[in-house]
Amino acid sequence: MVDGKISEIHGWAATKPGIQVEPWSYKPRPLGPNDVEIKIDYSGICGSDVHTILNEIDGNTMYPLVPGHEIVGKVITKGENVTTLNEGDLVGVGAQVYACLRDDCKECSRGLDPHCPHMVFTYNGHSHGGYADAVRVDANYVFKIPAAIDPVYAPPLMCAGTTVFAPMLRKGVKKGDRVGVIGIGGLGHLAIQYAHALGAEVVAFSHSPTKKQQATELGASIFVDTSNKEELDAVQGTLNYLLITSNAKSNQYNDYVRWMDYEGHIITLAVPEGEMRFTPIDFVMSEVNITGSLVGGRNIVKQTLDFAAKHNIRPIIERFPMAKVNEALEHMHQGKARYRIVLEN
Template sequence: MVEGKFSEIRGWAAFEPGIKVKPWSYRPRPLGDNDVEIKIEYSGICGSDLHTIKGEWGPPQLPAIVGHEIVGRVVAKGDGVAGLAEGDLVGVGAQVYACLKDSCETCSRGLDPHCPDMVFTYNDNYADGKQAQGGYSEAVRVDANYTFKIPAAIDPVHAPPLMCAGVTVFCPMLKHDIKQGDRVGIVGIGGLGHLAIQFASALGAHVTAFSHSPNKREECMALGATAFVDTSDEKQVEGARQSLTHLFVASNAPANQYNEFIKWMKIGGAIVMLAVPPGKMSFSASEFTGSEVSLSGSLVGGVKTLRKTLDFAAEHGIKPIIERFPMDQVNEALARVDSGRIRYRAVLENPRD
């Protein structure tokens, strides 16, 4: 069996619900035949990290090192790993394992995020019972199938948000076959939304950005939007009625706001939730039968979709707007993300040797 470079991995872990993390180290799982060990250079902060350590999605497994937007270099690999070499620049997203068997009902359909055996990057357990730990650390060991080469055209510091936020917005666009002529709306111009504008525009769609912050108009247009609606302006909102073939909701919009979203859709349009709204939704049947609008959600993209996301971003020059923080300033970065002041994704940087 190949030995890894790290017998202990140092990171920043949550020990109680909240947004504070502390230095902590753990002994990693043995490096399996199909595993790689990655020395982390950059780790993005995702809203899911905060939801997890704050306990908003249920009690977390503590101590927990979160972070599932990981970019670094391969420093060791198992004997069965092909296609990756030591020194390769790679990324890891929100998932670190699925069976990927042809006999698996979900994996065989390219839906490996729904595999019964899937393992999230953190706050989850492998089949052997060992807890998965994430990217706010110096290194990580994961299955090679969920380790992706970063294309040379992508600046490594801009790669982490593509591993989660990027694939989160691009995956449903592929499923809905977004193309030239489609009229796509993006609600919530933040960490997800500013990337969604870029991907939809690169696919050829007419993109309308919806935001209650009129000062984001110029930025949205620069990112590729062809129209902007200030949602605090009733006249502009009224003008958006029945204008969209697709709407991607990238904000935690209140559940009751979806009733308004339906009014923006053309007959037979599709609304896709990219974020989880608080509260329960309430609709009358006639809202759907009268409009023939569909409402769906999207989790994360699987192996094939993540590769497509990175390749497409490289080809079209898509990159997140980021703020950079040294890894030891992770608590300051978490506070800034939690306050909503980040523009638009935070990236933690480990010191270089």
């Protein structure tokens, strides 16, 4: 450390495709006037971390790569222009670390900064992520963790929580709406909690009947076993919103349309391989909308954290020491995580 600034960051990097990272160090970029440096306490593992190190997302993974975009730690240094954060603050960083935030930017001016043409993801580009002892990022994408949230539970809220809450805010989910959630996993178990806290009636869909009790405890009013035709028939035409949080087969979307009330919204958060297939007449007759949702912008991240603090929304996590990151990645890759993994320094 030189003049309070870390001269070298030690982390775990993927150097080639595969579920394996190895110790790796790098020199961070110079601390800019709008930057902060964070000593990392916790880093969540997201499914997109696994897909990225496997080079499965777009075939353009840039190695060596330090993954991790669910970061929580304490500010240890800040640039001269940073006025909203102080050394010692407990903060989080999510999937995005930069956007231009200009008033004349079509995306940023509408609160769509994840779509800014200058947007930078937390890793696989101009920066490295949270499987490390520290990170240096633009202060605009560093968020104070509310005191009501135990820090170990905060990392998944930075990405998974924001991902599911963003479309609910944008589409205006409210009390009395009926919200379906497909998949009771890393995203779905948080989606149930956020929708329930908004006052919606939540319908949880899963092919695993064993998840019924947990889905109910999280806030679902109705549980639908997707292998049970009678249960599926009972919810036909009843949903105002449907969040798809797990990979779906291309031919399932017509079924989803039939679950919707008129003018309902199907929102896909998962990114399965292949193409979606639809029968146009189903859309014409139902007037159902289908859309996707990227991560939430910085205003939504703030609301996600504040709402979680107020309504006691917490992820269900498994904890691993950072030194066992490869064991944790394999656990995630095998689909055994229940439901988010948090690495601890």
